[in-house]
Amino acid sequence: MTPHKVYKTPPVLIDTNIWVEHFRHENKHVSALLDSGRVVIHPLIVAELALGGLRNREMTLASLETLAELPVAELQEVRQLIEIQKLYTAGIGLVDAHLIASLIIVQTSTGLWTEDEGLARVAGKLGFLVSPPFAH
Helix, strand or coil: CCCCCCCCCCCECHHHHHHHHHCCCCCCCHHHHHHHEEEEEEEHHHHHHHHCCCCCCCHHHHHHHHHEEECCEEEEEEHHHHHHCCCCCCCCCCCCHHHHHHHHHHHCEEEEECHHHHHHHHHHHHCCCCCCCCCC
């Protein structure tokens, strides 16, 4: 994450499923978070979105890549997290585990907004889950 960026209110990592819906039909909460500069991104979310059919593909991906980026955990760190937090059989995949690991290692209190049931359950248990409406 950009080290000199100071947030008045905690930043939010928006999961892939929220972005997909936002790109289909604008989500006012996503737009408000973007306008307030509170959105952070993870490169695996950008990669997942790149696998889909995006309108204005180049511009959309380039715009996402300008957002403050969470640190990416090493695979060994993710594996340790899986064991320590007993994430096996939690209903999440490797990308989700990477997101959780990044939220743990980032130095700023950051929320995760997702509609994925398994990821929401894990994020809630760990204190990262946020949902609209968001404070400004």
